[in-house]
Amino acid sequence: MIARNTCIALLLLAGAGQVLAETPAALTSGYAAEAAKSTPGFAPSAQRGQGFVSKDWGVSGKMASCTTCHGANLKADGKHVITGKSIAPLSPAVNPERFTSLAKAEKWFKRNCTEVVGRECTAAEKADFIQFVTRGG
Amino acid sequence: MKLKSLAVLALVFGSAMAHADKLSAPDHPKWKAECGSCHIAFPPQLLTKSDWQQVMGGLDKHFGTNAALDAKDAQEILDYLQRYAGTGSKYSAPSLKISDTPWFTREHREVSARAWSDPAVKSRSNCTACHVNAERGDWSERGIRMPAGLSGERDDD
Numbered sequence: 001m002i003a004r005n006t007c008i009a010l011l012l013l014a015g016a017g018q019v020l021a022e023t024p025a026a027l028t029s030g031y032a033a034e035a036a037k038s039t040p041g042f043a044p045s046a047q048r049g050q051g052f053v054s055k056d057w058g059v060s061g062k063m064a065s066c067t068t069c070h071g072a073n074l075k076a077d078g079k080h081v082i083t084g085k086s087i088a089p090l091s092p093a094v095n096p097e098r099f100t101s102l103a104k105a106e107k108w109f110k111r112n113c114t115e116v117v118g119r120e121c122t123a124a125e126k127a128d129f130i131q132f133v134t135r136g137g
Numbered sequence: 138m139k140l141k142s143l144a145v146l147a148l149v150f151g152s153a154m155a156h157a158d159k160l161s162a163p164d165h166p167k168w169k170a171e172c173g174s175c176h177i178a179f180p181p182q183l184l185t186k187s188d189w190q191q192v193m194g195g196l197d198k199h200f201g202t203n204a205a206l207d208a209k210d211a212q213e214i215l216d217y218l219q220r221y222a223g224t225g226s227k228y229s230a231p232s233l234k235i236s237d238t239p240w241f242t243r244e245h246r247e248v249s250a251r252a253w254s255d256p257a258v259k260s261r262s263n264c265t266a267c268h269v270n271a272e273r274g275d276w277s278e279r280g281i282r283m284p285a286g287l288s289g290e291r292d293d294d
Contacts, residue, residue, distance in 0.1 A: 082202070083176040084263040111203045 024092045024099035024134045031127035042124060049132025052125055059118035066116060066129075074133055090133050099130055160276050162221040168214045171206060177265055177272050181221035183235040185228050189218040192233050200234075236261035257284035 028044050035042040054072070056064045062081055063069070069087060070078040075094045078087035092098040099105055105126075113121035121129070160180040172178045184192070193215040197205040206214070222228075223240075230237035241261075248267075252258060258266040265271050270280040 080175055082260065084257075084259045084266060085176050111205070114203055 022100050022102055024130055027099050027102060027105060028127050028130045028134070030102070031123045031130070035122065035124035035127055039124060042127075044127040044131035046128070046132040046136040049128035049130070050136055052129055053132060057117050060115055063116050066112065068116070069112075092134055099134070105130075161274050162217075165214075165217045167210060168217050171210060171214060173272075175202070175204070176262055179235055179264075180276075181218045182223045183228060183238070183240070184218075184223060184233070185225070186219045186222040188229050188233050189215060189222055193218070234262070252283060255284045 053066045075091045089095045227240040
């Protein structure tokens with residue numbers, strides 16, 4: 001039991017250490033480690049991420065899905081649905097600034113998930129999202 | 138009315154051009170990043186101190202969206218906005234929208250209803266639909282391009 005707790009603590013520390021590096025891969029594994037706490041064996045899935053990004057949540061009339069502002073092609077500019085302002089691509093392949101700050105990612109997950117999904121996103125959803133945007137977007 | 142005649146008006150009253158110069162303030166990276174992500178970072182001069190205070194006090198319910206910041210960043214940005222804020226009721230509106238202030242209405246009195254509702258404009262808040270260089274701090278009359286096909290469209294000169 002003690003060994004098991006230590007093991008989890010070490011995993012968490014490792015997770016936190018990776019998050020501190022603040023690359024897309026590190027953010028993904030940080031979120032994945034957190035998701036694994038409630039879903040043992042959790043592994044991020046680009047396929048689930050794709051479903052999440054394009055899902056029409058039916059919560060907000062104007063902001064139905066993530067693609068409403070970010071666009072269906074995550075390598076291209078998006079457009080803010082209310083203000084019309086152009087939004088730089090989410091894909092780190094074309095926009096290297098993406099997912100290089102945990103604080104920034106957290107701030108926007110919080111705002112956009114509350115708006116679109118109607119609640120904060122889970123760690124699993126965030127891991128899948130970044131996995132898809134990085135690998136498949 | 139064509140922009141050419143507007144230009145004549147601007148020359149006659151001169152003040153409009155002078156005003157555009159006053160819209161520049163020293164750069165503030167945090168303000169630009171936080172308040173320039175969903176729309177352009179609106180110039181501090183275009184609302185009063187007390188209006189900015191109310192805007193910054195209600196970021197969790199910000200014109201129908203959530204723009205909440207942590208308290209430290211919010212205070213830092215409020216200080217900046219208030220340092221360069223406009224004075225007088227012409228820079229104030231109960232809605233806290235720059236685009237509802239008497240200053241804005243007067244400055245844009247020649248813009249047609251059709252222009253405001255054009256799909257390329259969408260919202261009065263979308264300043265850069267017409268002020269194409271505004272993001273670089275250029276609000277001058279020369280930097281205005283009306284969306285294609287609208288009255289007030291400017292001939293290239």
